[in-house]
Every structure is written in C-alpha cells, then in structure tokens.
Amino acid sequence: MTDKVYVVRADWDAEAKVWIAYSDDVPGLATGADTMEDLMDKLKIVVPELLEENGLLPKTDGEVDVPISVMAQRVEHIRRLA
Secondary structure, three states: OOOOOEEEEEEEEOOOOEEEEEOOOOOOOEEEEOOHHHHHHHHHHHHHHHHHHOOOOOOOOOOOOOOEEEEEEOOOOOOOOO
C-alpha cells in the first residue's frame, strides 16, 4: 500500500448530465460517467493505470492498494415557489 492519498475532484456537468473527474495528483486523469457509482468504478481501474504509467507507484511484484479521496461537487439552481 502507498502512504499517499490521491485526491480526485468530481464535478457535475449539468449541461452534459455527467460527472467529470480530474486530479492534480493523477497526471492525465480526465474521465466521466453518468452516475457517481459508475465514476467510482472507472476510477478504480483508471487511477492505478495512470499512476503506474507515470511511475508514481512503488515497484512491487504484488498488488498495490491505492487510496483515493474523491471530492464531489454538484451545483444546482433551484427556484423557490411563490
């Protein structure tokens, strides 16, 4: 397991109706999904792959646990009914 917690940001794109994920900690991360659950499933695959490609994971013959912190934001405009 790596000690570093990789921070991923997820924003709701109301126009496209998808969650968009990006990160300063994970070079090259730019992915999206219709639901937060689907986004999490994608991140479980994509984040370790990108970290390995960028040489940011420790060298090992076994599996490596990669801790991520997903910070999500969804802004909605609601109207008070009169």
